[in-house]
Amino acid sequence: MNLAEKLARKEVARLSPYVCARDLYKNGKIMLDANENLFGPSVAKAPFGIALNRYPDSSQGALRKAIAKYAKVEAENILVGNGSDEIIDLAMRTFVSSGENIISVEPGYSMYEVCAKAQGANVKRVLLGKDFRLDSNAVLQAVDEKTKIIFIVSPNSPVGCEMELEAILKLVRSARALVFVDEAYIEFGGISLAQEVRKYPNLIVSRTLSKAWGLAGIRVGYAIASKQAISLMRRIKPPYNVNSLSAAIALEAVAKNSARMRKNAERIRGEREKLAKKLAALGFFVFPSVCNFLLVRPPQTSISAGRMQKALAQKGIIVRDRSNMPLLQNTFRITIGTQEQNAQLVSGIKKLMGANFDAVLFDMDGVLVDVSASYRVAIEKAANKYFQKTGMDCKILQADVSKIKSISGFNNDWDATYALVNAQKSCTRAEDAKPLTEKEKKSPLYAELREFFQNFYLGGLMQKEKPLISTRTLNALCAAGLQMCLVTGRPRKEAQFAIENNKWEKYFPKGSIVALEDCEYEKPNPAPLLLAMKKLRAKNPIYVGDSISDVAACKSASLRCISVRNEIKADFNVPATDDILEVLL
16 A cells, blocks of 8 residues: 555545446447437537537546646546646545645645635645745644645746755655645746656646646646556546546647647747846836746835736736735736737836836936946046055055945046045045045045046047947837937036947937036936936936936936846836836837
């Protein structure tokens, strides 16, 4: 007696499967055993040429063989159900008695609890661990002598992540209980445990034709398990649980159309990645997913997931609020739709987030122009020239430049150069630097470093700058009717050089530039942004920046901000400047 047989309810173990006369005499020619209407069905024509007046095959022999071939197991390892919900219910009624318990690894599927409580069983909940990984030790600690089944969704729903194969197998090997692995989404991604049922009699794998196969309407699911476990569940299975139409359609799909299913699954994966990118650009936290859905959390600056779900529903777009589930506060789940459906969803979300912008204000350095080989190098060279001149045994590296530029108040590269040198002179840490005072900006040291900087930059480094935005993106913004303005800490001549060098004059005419000389204050002060708004007469502009000073200036000006550096939290974050179209259009 294997473990599955030991775990079965005694009442079930004593049962025999329902057997009709037709099961015993499959080669009969005149079937008069089931009290069917032999004068025909009450519809003129049945699909697939099915005799609808006849009961379906109670053993689903042909379908089980086709599924077994697809899953690479034997037909005796397959049980077909009226959707995978019936598989869950059959497992529960076969193995769990009133007063015993199951373990549900959560977040997971609610039907485990429904079926358990209907059986009079208790439910123990074990949460997934960090990064939604399966904590097998926590599950094993929850197992007791009354635990009959451990339920795991792999890949996980509603999160979408893969479950670690070895963590599941640890439970299978260690727990004196059945391990029920729900693989409803396995065709989209993840590693299946179907092959392991030959080795482990306490493993049940459940699958469905509702997801990747696109056959939710026919309600067909199946279990893959040891022959003994399948035999036990068959003893309580209704004889005609899968109707003839559903069985015929399922057989047609599994036996002849698996390539079509895989092609559609690939298309869904492609649309999933596109949608994930768009939502991330809008500031959503997108949970990693290998499934046909995305779980997302709206940005803190927007309305809650629950309110967004209801607002989208009013527009006819239905998503699933999952905020009430463990570990999933303020989230909703989106099924991946067609390209057109996903576009309508994103458009609806943008409107809810108030993203009806009338102008785009651009920072230049690190946003429109790559300055890693120009301004950043000029900072390093100017500082090191000073050390060389004064005989100081110091050296500034690009890592030091990055540190000072990451501090609010050092948007100006002359200021950054001064701060690095002054930190060495005063034996302090550059990362502790404070924004410069007016006295420091007027000091001889500041003037000397500025001269060094300008000589390096104007002497050749400026020629090494490359654009970070394509003309396609700029043209798309113009076509959308969005005004554009450059807001930069560069001197006007240097800003104008970059514009002319990249042939951007039509996008940023001289009247659409706010440069260093145009404003008394620099970012993070909001004054440059407010001046740009005034120039354009814009009511709802958005700023595209890349620094903590940019984000701070936007906050002070009550403007929305797109950051092209994902480590700096803004209203919207994009990996590259061209990706702003995901937010704006």
